[in-house]
Amino acid sequence: MALKPTIYKVELNLSDIDRNLFDSFSMTLALHPSENVERMSGRLLAFCFNAHEHLSFSKGLSSSDEPALWQVSLDGRIENWIDVGQPDPERLKKASGRSELVSVYAFGRGVESWWNLNKGPIAALPKVQVHYIDWDSIEQLAKCWQRTLNLDVTITEGICYLNAGDVSLQITPDNWQLRA
DSSP, X not given: OOOOOEEEEEEEEEEEGGGTEEEEEEEEEEEOTTOOHHHHHHHHXXXXXXXXXXXXXXXXXXXXXXXXXXXXXXXXXXXXXXXXXXXXXXXXXXXXXXXXOEEEEEOSTTHHHHHHHHHHHHHTOTTEEEEEOOHHHHHHHHTTOOSEEEEEEEEETTEEEEXXXXXXXXXXXXXXXXXX
């Protein structure tokens, strides 16, 4: 019998001052049996930094040809393909052919080695941008998870201020590669 995902409910109050976006989101996140809460935390942070009415979580790990999240236009175009972790450059190349923009939120143990090994091939992909989130921030957010999570997030000057109950975090992604 196959293992089932663990379901989490998130109430997100987002104030993205940088993009003049103020909204609330009620989300259901499924933690795939082969996924850990750190990766789910990365997916949630990627959502916060890219929140949009057409942004959604994909099938993710259960479908190898889909990203963690994507923003799809009303006419079916993939406007932003968003991956988390340390994706293979070949995967990002394929994503570039399918999407107007590819955003990577890189984190994890050994992420610097991944970047040093892959930054040349990734730099050759004109649609790809890479944002680094330090592992300590991901681990701290992972400790906040409960089956029902209320989250207040403010983003200003690229810094994410996150409050989950009595836990407050400040997460500052480092832009390793940006595209216009």
